[in-house]
Amino acid sequence: MSSVSDTYIQNRQRVQPTHTNNYESAHGGNVVKWMDEVGAMSAMRHAGETCVTAKISELDFKRPIPQGDTCVIESYAYAAGRTSVRVRLRAFRESPRTGDRELTTDSYFVFVAVDAEGSPTPVPELTVDGERCRELRDDALAAEPDEE
Template sequence: MNMDAKKASESLVVMNELVLPNDTNTFENLMGGRLMYWMDIAGAMSAARHCNSPCMTASVDNLSFKNPIKIGNIVHIEAKLTRAFNTSMEINIKVWGEDSLHQYRYESNEAYFTFVALDPNNRPRKVPQVIAETPEEQEQYVGALRRRQLRLILAGKMSPDDATELRALFVPSKENL
């Protein structure tokens, strides 16, 4: 497998779906579970594009619903890697609704998904690193380590004392005292 680092932009996946009656609840809004399903697909494609292997979802961070997407509107999903670790990758997924009739686009959701690359035996495999080029990609890249540490603490896989990047946000260093 090629382990050369890849640009974050190379992992970009853009997906569009039309909200049909079977996708909605009694308020004629897109069901949250259906949106999460579509986001998971976009994230999996982005992860697989980055590492050239099958991937599985390991976690989903806070998924907040800013604005509902109505029946007949278009769902626009963009997924892109923010950072790769050893065998896992963090992917930022942004969602917009698009009202074609009134010709406007609006924010709906955003979340961070974590995927793990799998080898032919369905065991975790190493992934290429990410090259963050734009200021937004660089900001996402830096923040990814703190988000990862928080995920690991919440999952009971890391002690808060070991989360040095995360602690630096809350505990002043001795030099600053």
């Protein structure tokens, strides 16, 4: 059984010319790919199983990430169902020279744990140990999109 903070991952990707669109900023598809990969790592860290993307909610692009900047992906699991893991994902543009950071993309992904045959498999309960875990979970739940 893991805690919210056990699933916290932060990863960086330098935005190269091959990652950009016609406006010399990170192509949205690349940002989503990077978020999906890091989010799956958070989900797998909790589930202890392979996890696949089941749903992406509220994928909001707030500003571009220029070529040459760093895309920082922050990811953590904040809730678990019977076979699913809900993961909060945020992307930031970061200046490689100063470390200044701005939120660029915010989203919630749902991953499903699968066994060797690709069938959904149960995941353990996600624990909330300590103030940092509570803050992360509460922040995710407060900003989580309403499902209709």
